[in-house]
Amino acid sequence: MTxxxxxxxxxxxxxxxxxxxxxxxxxxxxxxxxxxxxxxxRRFSEERLRQKYQxxxxx
Amino acid sequence: MGKLLRTGAWILVAAAGAFALAGxxxxxxxxxxxxxxxxxxxxxxxxxxRFYSAFIAAKVMALDDRRATPAERLRNGHDFEPTxxxxxxxxxxxxxxxxxxxxxxxxAAQFGYLPGTLWIILGVVxxxxxxxxxxxxxxxxxxGKSLGQxxxxxxxxxxxxxxxxxxxxxxxxxxxxxxxxxxxALKGSxxxxxxxxxxxxxxxxxxxxxxxWRPGRVLEVSLIGFLLVVASIFAGEWVAHHAVLGxxxxxxxxxxxxxxxxxxxAASALPVWLLLAPRDYxxxxxxxxxxxxxxxxxxxxxxxxxxxxxxxxxxGTGPIFAGKIxxxxxxxxxxxxxxxxxALISSGTTPKLIARESHIRPVGYGSMLLxxxxxxxALVAACALEPGVFFAVNSPAGIVGATPAAAAATITSWxxxxxxxxxxxxxxxxxxxxxxxxxxGAPSLALGMAHIFSRIAGNEAVLRFWYHFAIMFxxxxxxxxxxxxxxxxxxxxxxxxxxxxxxxxxTSWMPSVLLTSALIVAAWGYFLVQxxxxxxxxxxSLWPLFGIxxxxxxxxxxxxxxxxxxxxxxxxxxxxxxxxLAWLVTVTFAGAWQKIFSSAPRVGFLAQARLxxxxxxxxxxxxxxxxNRLDAVVCGIFLVLVAAILADSIRVWAGILxxxxxxxxxxxxxAPSQLEAEELG
Numbered sequence: 001m002t003x004x005x006x007x008x009x010x011x012x013x014x015x016x017x018x019x020x021x022x023x024x025x026x027x028x029x030x031x032x033x034x035x036x037x038x039x040x041x042r043r044f045s046e047e048r049l050r051q052k053y054q055x056x057x058x059x
Numbered sequence: 060m061g062k063l064l065r066t067g068a069w070i071l072v073a074a075a076g077a078f079a080l081a082g083x084x085x086x087x088x089x090x091x092x093x094x095x096x097x098x099x100x101x102x103x104x105x106x107x108x109r110f111y112s113a114f115i116a117a118k119v120m121a122l123d124d125r126r127a128t129p130a131e132r133l134r135n136g137h138d139f140e141p142t143x144x145x146x147x148x149x150x151x152x153x154x155x156x157x158x159x160x161x162x163x164x165x166x167a168a169q170f171g172y173l174p175g176t177l178w179i180i181l182g183v184v185x186x187x188x189x190x191x192x193x194x195x196x197x198x199x200x201x202x203g204k205s206l207g208q209x210x211x212x213x214x215x216x217x218x219x220x221x222x223x224x225x226x227x228x229x230x231x232x233x234x235x236x237x238x239x240x241x242x243x244a245l246k247g248s249x250x251x252x253x254x255x256x257x258x259x260x261x262x263x264x265x266x267x268x269x270x271x272w273r274p275g276r277v278l279e280v281s282l283i284g285f286l287l288v289v290a291s292i293f294a295g296e297w298v299a300h301h302a303v304l305g306x307x308x309x310x311x312x313x314x315x316x317x318x319x320x321x322x323x324x325a326a327s328a329l330p331v332w333l334l335l336a337p338r339d340y341x342x343x344x345x346x347x348x349x350x351x352x353x354x355x356x357x358x359x360x361x362x363x364x365x366x367x368x369x370x371x372x373x374x375g376t377g378p379i380f381a382g383k384i385x386x387x388x389x390x391x392x393x394x395x396x397x398x399x400x401x402a403l404i405s406s407g408t409t410p411k412l413i414a415r416e417s418h419i420r421p422v423g424y425g426s427m428l429l430x431x432x433x434x435x436x437a438l439v440a441a442c443a444l445e446p447g448v449f450f451a452v453n454s455p456a457g458i459v460g461a462t463p464a465a466a467a468a469t470i471t472s473w474x475x476x477x478x479x480x481x482x483x484x485x486x487x488x489x490x491x492x493x494x495x496x497x498x499x500g501a502p503s504l505a506l507g508m509a510h511i512f513s514r515i516a517g518n519e520a521v522l523r524f525w526y527h528f529a530i531m532f533x534x535x536x537x538x539x540x541x542x543x544x545x546x547x548x549x550x551x552x553x554x555x556x557x558x559x560x561x562x563x564x565x566t567s568w569m570p571s572v573l574l575t576s577a578l579i580v581a582a583w584g585y586f587l588v589q590x591x592x593x594x595x596x597x598x599x600s601l602w603p604l605f606g607i608x609x610x611x612x613x614x615x616x617x618x619x620x621x622x623x624x625x626x627x628x629x630x631x632x633x634x635x636x637x638x639x640l641a642w643l644v645t646v647t648f649a650g651a652w653q654k655i656f657s658s659a660p661r662v663g664f665l666a667q668a669r670l671x672x673x674x675x676x677x678x679x680x681x682x683x684x685x686x687n688r689l690d691a692v693v694c695g696i697f698l699v700l701v702a703a704i705l706a707d708s709i710r711v712w713a714g715i716l717x718x719x720x721x722x723x724x725x726x727x728x729x730a731p732s733q734l735e736a737e738e739l740g
Binding site: 020028046047 | 135136137138140142143145146148149150153154155156157158159226229230233237269270271274275277278281331332335336340343344347393394398400401403404407408540543544546547550605609
């Protein structure tokens with residue numbers, strides 16, 4: 001039961017981090033072999049948000 | 060033995076669902092507990108997911124986990140990334156769940172709880188979830204292509220063009236109608252207006268925090284933002300009673316509409332990280348949290364439904380919006396049953412994250428079932444209110460009378476007793492001046508939610524907090540749709556204008572940004588102001604327009620889906636998408652036709668214009684006449700678009716089935732998957 005709960009929380013946190021773009025940032029750092037920094041976040045975030053807000057939003 | 064047990068369990072689920080559905084449909088003259096609706100819905104969803112979606116997945120789509128998805132083949136660490144199915148599920152659900160499934164069922168409650176319940180349950184399992192599922196599958200098999208690209212490839216240039224034009228038109232109507240919902244919720248409410256105004260500096264603070272102080276800490280700043288928003292709800296009560304600040308935040312409909320238009324323009328033109336993105340993060344988490352809370356609340360409280368199964372307004376004389384149960388119930392409730400907009404999400408980000416083909420089923424079909432459940436919860440919250448209160452909140456003054464006494468008398472004469480004292484007591488409990496004429500669905504939904512929440516956490520004393528919490532929640536994510544939608548509309552317009560004069564297409568060229576933002580804001584702002592000025596409340600004309608447009612997009616998506624199924628299997632499985640398509644086309648045509656040509660002035664735009672022409676002519680009357688004719692033209696455009704895409708699709712289908720046209724597949728070629736299970740953390 002504890003294991004199931006731990007897995008549930010792990011998945012829930014992962015969903016929240018995906019929605020928050022934090023996982024995408026980690027992927028970006030991995031893909032480009034870079035370390036986290038303010039400059040890197042701004043670079044990632046600008047591109048991510050530019051793409052995100054070109055797509056229609058659901059009603 | 061195991062198989063026998065499983066079969067027995069599914070027989071039990073089916074029997075419980077059938078029994079609950081029969082109970083919901085046949086019970087009359089006594090309050091029905093919401094548990095009946097919840098049981099009917101959940102059992103139907105379970106059975107549909109287990110059997111119908113499994114049939115489509117196995118026989119029609121032949122989902123194959125050995126086949127590499129675009130997330131794996133085109134993996135780039137940005138858009139294309141194989142992702143755990145529950146994470147994609149959460150992502151997809153957060154993207155499809157907007158204000159539609161909350162507002163639509165609330166408005167349709169004027170017909171009683173039964174029509175909305177049946178449409179939400181049956182519409183989703185046979186239509187909405189099928190559409191999302193098939194489009195997601197088609198997009199995954201086509202390298203994550205968008206609906207417009209697939210329409211162009213599978214049907215032809217006309218289909219692709221119509222898809223693009225439809226999206227732009229829907230955006231304009233959608234932004235106007237949800238803007239009107241916010242305006243009506245905040246009209247004359249200093250508490251609500253202050254709370255929503257406070258979310259703007261909070262969002263800017265979050266934007267700065269995220270960009271300069273703690274880069275990348277989105278969850279952390281969202282939690283801080285949420286605490287600040289909750290604090291602003293408490294501060295809102297103080298502001299509302301403040302001698303100087305109170306009147307500042309007490310705004311009329313027109314002032315709020317203008318504020319919203321200015322806000323939409325600013326949010327579209329400002330850097331996205333400053334206002335839009337932090338609000339969006341915050342509103343996504345608040346939305347998911349409140350939806351979960353509402354679901355839990357309904358399951359725990361299980362309120363009795365005060366609204367009858369069917370009201371007399373099925374005959375088309377409803378005060379919230381005019382029009383008979385057919386087709387207007389099916390247009391009013393779009394999201395929650397079937398929504399064309401979902402096809403854009405199913406062919407947007409989601410297909411690029413799907414790691415295995417078997418994940419398409421829980422994400423495409425499953426998350427739409429969850430959205431349908433949200434719509435059921437909204438319907439329960441609305442129908443749990445006393446009908447007299449529900450109609451007093453949602454009816455415009457032009458229908459029920461301009462004074463509380465007149466409104467209460469009119470509503471009581473319909474068989475739904477309510478008194479001005481009762482309404483004034485309720486308004487006092489929730490910290491509002493009045494709750495009469497608060498059309499748009501948001502305040503009545505907030506009332507329903509506040510009653511449910513206060514029965515779990517607190518009592519009547521905290522009703523005012525929960526009411527304003529619910530208003531904040533609704534307005535927060537509606538405003539996020541408005542600012543993001545305005546921005547998307549601006550990009551679409553720039554894309555189009557770039558073909559005429561190249562610099563206009565450059566998204567970084569400020570004059571083009573300012574011009575196109577102004578054009579988009581002016582377009583939805585015009586319809587918003589029209590709604591504010593409408594003596595019939597605005598929702599009566601704008602919500603059906605939005606519903607028709609949304610169902611039109613669903614028709615486009617189902618045409619694409621049918622074309623793909625015909626190319627895969629000939630006529631064998633085309634019924635899966637043509638049944639919901641035939642229903643949608645019937646509903647959309649009937650709805651649009653009536654909105655244009657009905658002789659009843661409250662239903663038909665042209666009849667309303669003629670009625671106004673016959674009366675005294677003032678500047679405002681002339682404007683109303685023009686608005687009604689404009690709405691008729693917009694509705695006519697929708698009709699023509701449906702007819703064009705349908706005719707084009709039928710031409711393609713007939714050609715393929717007769718063998719005179721090549722059934723060319725645009726699927727990406729098979730490539731074996733190399734993905735390991737541990738890569739999907």
